[in-house]
Each structure stands twice: as structure tokens, then as C-alpha cells.
Amino acid sequence: MKALTMTHMSLSSLRHRRTSYRLLLTGIIISIYFVCVLALAVQGTMAASDKRYRDQVGYQDAAILGSDIPPHVLTDNGLASRVGVIHVLARTDTDLLVGALDATAQTLLNRRCVAGRLPEQPGEIAVEQSALARMRLDIGVGDSITLTLRDASSAKSVETTFTLTGILTEQTQAQAQPGTYVFYQPYAGFPELLVSPGQILIPLGVVGQTLLVSYPPGINHTSFNEGLNRHGYDEWFIPYGNDLLRDEAAQAQMTLFLEMGLALVLTGCVGIANAFQTQMAERRDQIAMMRAVGATKRQI
Numbered sequence: 001m002k003a004l005t006m007t008h009m010s011l012s013s014l015r016h017r018r019t020s021y022r023l024l025l026t027g028i029i030i031s032i033y034f035v036c037v038l039a040l041a042v043q044g045t046m047a048a049s050d051k052r053y054r055d056q057v058g059y060q061d062a063a064i065l066g067s068d069i070p071p072h073v074l075t076d077n078g079l080a081s082r083v084g085v086i087h088v089l090a091r092t093d094t095d096l097l098v099g100a101l102d103a104t105a106q107t108l109l110n111r112r113c114v115a116g117r118l119p120e121q122p123g124e125i126a127v128e129q130s131a132l133a134r135m136r137l138d139i140g141v142g143d144s145i146t147l148t149l150r151d152a153s154s155a156k157s158v159e160t161t162f163t164l165t166g167i168l169t170e171q172t173q174a175q176a177q178p179g180t181y182v183f184y185q186p187y188a189g190f191p192e193l194l195v196s197p198g199q200i201l202i203p204l205g206v207v208g209q210t211l212l213v214s215y216p217p218g219i220n221h222t223s224f225n226e227g228l229n230r231h232g233y234d235e236w237f238i239p240y241g242n243d244l245l246r247d248e249a250a251q252a253q254m255t256l257f258l259e260m261g262l263a264l265v266l267t268g269c270v271g272i273a274n275a276f277q278t279q280m281a282e283r284r285d286q287i288a289m290m291r292a293v294g295a296t297k298r299q300i
Helices: 006-057 071-076 103-109 129-134 221-230 248-292
Strands: 062-065 082-092 097-101 113-116 124-128 144-150 157-168 193-195 208-214 237-239
Touching: 006 248, 071 082, 071 208, 082 103, 097 103, 103 208, 124 129, 129 157, 221 237
Parallel strands: 097 193, 124 157
Antiparallel strands: 062 208, 062 237, 082 097, 082 144, 082 208, 113 157, 124 193, 144 157
């Protein structure tokens, strides 16, 4: 039988510790993996929340209601990278706004239809479902709709018949940003009824506009307001930005992920601490045994 030497005992101890260290390293890697998965889940939740928010209000950073600022002033002075214009053309007898979007405004608002399509020709109109309910109209895509329209001065009115080409997604209520102070103007806001761009509903009528602003890099709500004041424009505007606290579904998911992450980190820390403590206890016992049978410091 082969004699058991101090060197054999040392090598056996080293091999045993190597296996334990591999298992410990595997546990650490698995913990890091799950933490990364949770981080990606949190990022995905935030992205989904932002997507829902932007589908409701659009991709603009601010909206200036009832403004007479020429759009090029904002871009030329570095306050905006893009400016879309909502032309507010008329108001119905049920106090709904009728308007048209330029190409940039359509891109920022991303207005879509749940049925049908957006108007493309004169005489066509698309309406939000809630607006149809307010007008007490039970009609569908392809039907005719007759509206009594008046301009901002309320001095002129006209009765116009349109063909309903689409039912718009609900957007105007969310765009008003409940809790944000906006001074009242008859022709300031977001239209619930859209007609084709360039269509004039009331000849010589007063047309209002709402500007949709996309900020360039380095501009936020505060610096945008300061820039407006610096150029002599004292304008009220609605700031936009996703607030997770308003998204109950995202808030619940974030809370769940954070609780799971904290539990995982705590479990991993306890496991690693216990593993090191066990390794230290075993190593102390091995050193004590080896010193008891005459092992040198070099052999240990």
C-alpha cells in the first residue's frame, strides 16, 4: 500500500477546495445571470410603459396651445428640432374642435384609426368614438355626417356634410394632461375631428394653431421656457414626459421585479457568506490536523 505522505494530504486538500471553489463560482455566476435578467425585465417594463404613454399623447416633448409663434423661430433659435402644426379650423355646436395636421404633426402625434383610415381628400373626416358619443351619432365608416361649424369669433357658421372615413384612437383627453393649468382659448387644443390637410371649412374664418415641439439635445422643459421668454414669447405650454407613477400596471411590475431582485441578492449574499464560512472552518480543521501530525508550514 502506498504510504500517505504530507504532500499527498496537501494535494488532496487542494483538489477538494478546487471543487468547492468551482461550485461557489458557479453559484455566483448564476446569481449574476438572474440579476441581469431582472434588470432587462425592468428595462422592458419601462420601455413598454413609455410606448403606452406615447401612444396616448404622441411623441412631442411640449405643446404650445393657441400660439402665434412662427414654427421656424423655434428651430432657428435651437429650441426645437422639429415643430408640427395642428391647424384648428372650426368648432362644432357641441364644442368639439375640428382640425388638420401637417406632416410633422402627424408624425409626432402618430394619429391612427381603429377602423377605416385618415381623411385624404376634401369632404372626408375622421372622428374619435367619444366625439361621436357626445354628438349622439350612431354611424360607421362610409356614412355621411353633417356638422354645424363656426369659427373662433363665432360670427360665422356653416353647415357641412362629410364622409366618415375613420374612427380615431382616443388621444385628446390624455393630451390635455389632467392637472396641468392651461388658460382657456376657444381655438386652443387638440381636435377630436380631423379633416384632410389644406381643407378650409369656413371661408375667411379665423384659424388657430397648436404647435407640437420636439426638443433637440440639451433642451429640457426649463430651458425651453427660458428660451421662449428670452426671445419675447410669454407662452403657456404643456410639457410631456412619461411618469411611471401614473402607470399602475408598470408600477406593479416594477415593484415585483425589485422585490425579486432584492430577495435574489440577499439570498446570494447569504449563500456566499455561508460558503466562505464553511470553507474557512474546514481549512482550520485541516491545518490543525496537519500541524498535529508534524506538517511544516511549507507543506501546509
